[in-house]
Amino acid sequence: MKNMNTQKYAKVLFDAFETKDKKEFEVFFQNFMDLIKFQKKQSFLPQIYKEVQKHLELKKADMKxxxxxxxxxxxxxxxxxxxxxxxxxxxxxxxxxxxxxxxxxxxxxxxxxxxxxxxxxxxxxxxxxxxxx
Incomplete structure (x- = not known):
């Protein structure tokens, strides 16, 4: 279940990174981190980071x-x-x-x-x- 949740969190974070400008993303990211803390899901952060990295690598490969x-x-x-x-x-x-x-x-x-x-x-x-x- 943890893996499924981290994938969802990572997808939301990556999509926001792709669609929002820098200021909007900074606000979004702060709200995202507040939500993670509120839900006591800080243990998900390393896995979320890895998932976002995978998305970025795939995007980079697509754009070669x-x-x-x-x-x-x-x-x-x-x-x-x-x-x-x-x-x-x-x-x-x-x-x-x-x-x-x-x-x-x-x-x-x-x-x-x-x-x-x-x-x-x-x-x-x-x-x-x-x-x-």
Missing amino acids: TVLTLKDKSDFEKYQDRLEKLKDYFNLDDLKIEENKNIVGGFILQNKKHTVDHSFRTKLLKMYNNLIKK
């Missing part, structure tokens, strides 16, 4: 960002354009892959978003448009 370039040395060329996409992608934990087939440009993707600025895709679109005419 992969940057595909023709050549890894092209990274500096596209840094300004990548910086504009930082609201949608975790650029701090960036995995860079090389793929000569993209001809040039870059492809940036995570679990939720994909931005394809590869020359290959643009050339294929141009080719398909020419064939349709």
Whole structure:
């Protein structure tokens, strides 16, 4: 029963962390801690902490960002354009892959978003448009 309760507490805490801004979360967290003390559930805190850590790790894994370039040395060329996409992608934990087939440009993707600025895709679109005419 303790494990089930700690999972529920951790889920509530994690959801609040995800949905509230910093000030709201601070107020929420203080109220959460007061509730834990009132219910005399302080012994749950280490397990709640572990559960929240699991949620954070899963979220971080979901948000891993992969940057595909023709050549890894092209990274500096596209840094300004990548910086504009930082609201949608975790650029701090960036995995860079090389793929000569993209001809040039870059492809940036995570679990939720994909931005394809590869020359290959643009050339294929141009080719398909020419064939349709």
